[in-house]
Amino acid sequence: MTPARRWLAGLLCVVLLFPASAAQADNPIIQTIYTADPAPLVHNGRVYLYTGHDEDGSTWFTMNEWRVWSSSDMVNWTDHGSPLRVSSFAWARSDAWAGQAIHRNGKFYWYVPTTNRATGRMAIGVAVADSPTGPFRDALGRPLVENGEFDPTVFIDDTGQAYLYWGNPNLWYVKLNPDMISYSGSPTQIPLTTAGFGTRTGDPNRPTLFEEGPWVYKRNGLYYIVFAAKCCPEFIAYSTAPGPTGPWTYRGTVMPTQGSSFTNHPGVIDFQGGSYFFYHNGALPGGGGFTRSVAVEKFTYGPDGSIPTITMTAAGAPQVGTLNPYTRQEAETIAWASGVETEPSIEGGMNVGWIENGDSIKVKGVAFGAGATSFTARVASASGGGKIELRLDGVNGTLAGTCTVPGTGGWQAWTTVSCPVSGATGTRDLYLRFTGGGGYLFNVNWWQFSSSTVPYSHGP
Structure with missing residues (x-):
């Protein structure tokens, strides 16, 4: 156990960012390690949460593995360990950054960005498993796509067409084939307009608020892209569209800049009749921009499909149901x-x-x-x-x-x-x-x- 790890563990009940009742809190939802970049997936009555892992004492985005957790009640989370690491990709050198997993064809596909050993650029790999908790293996033995940008999100439309989006500083997509490990056509850039993604001031090279970390989904016929906005520090914003590639309309702020992490990363799901917003902050002792922690809040959409402004809390989401102590x-x-x-x-x-x-x-x-x-x-x-x-x-x-x-x-x-x-x-x-x-x-x-x-x- 590293000194930083023990220091963190010994101080968990004294979270200075939160009230004195922090020992009773449920956010951040993982306290045994630092976690970042949440990507929730609902499958068979459970939420599977895919995260990155910030190493103790990091002074950069030092991340060597991805982790998986799951819950049936949104408060008690089971640790499934690390079924995927940078070393799982023979072609990768470093950087287990923000990815997302999805279920299709009876398998689970996890799209992750990592640095290509040969080129030194960020590339997106895809790993596959028969179970949501792995073990995952490299599906291709090479990057799925590579243009130096990162933060993939994956979405399957009602038509069955799957899309992979990613990007920083741009926003890209490709249409995935049904096998989920190849694509048709070439990577296409989504125009970053101020009407679609808001107006950034003070940076002539980036006129819109889009920064990174896109999360794309569809709800009640409306397409959403939730993303990390501005920099730095970041806040979370969102846009909507009538189709999966646009045209996008900027809708505003989801989560204002808060906490002690200068980055944030969204994940949005519906589960058991409720809607949930996952994010990360630096709320654990020793936490900050390079030692982050995943948290979650419950929210309610507006009648027009709008997402309300969501504030970080120590309480987190309410429990869904109860836990049965009479089963293992x-x-x-x-x-x-x-x-x-x-x-x-x-x-x-x-x-x-x-x-x-x-x-x-x-x-x-x-x-x-x-x-x-x-x-x-x-x-x-x-x-x-x-x-x-x-x-x-x-x-x-x-x-x-x-x-x-x-x-x-x-x-x-x-x-x-x-x-x-x-x-x-x-x-x-x-x-x-x-x-x-x-x-x-x-x-x-x-x-x-x-x-x-x-x-x-x-x-x-």
């Missing part, structure tokens, strides 16, 4: 974390690790119903272990149970432990508070509650 839950499903990190598990997926005394995980809106009677967790420890305190509604809230974790002889030497639970009824926020001696205590892979009516089902 991955430990890396987190609403808010303090002090922990995640890593790949030998048993598959990810696990929570680097746990020290006083660290904690919040899981929001846990539906205990009539009451849980026991708690089971999959744990491992190369040290003397420690305890998992089950707290309700606060990190120092009502103690519902305590599970003892023994030393197991290794950080990936897994065993299952259980303990009795009382008082866990109704729908509550659950805090797993970790206690023990000095140093790292143990790892947690998954957990599950049981009750007299819903018994624990044995896992591995």
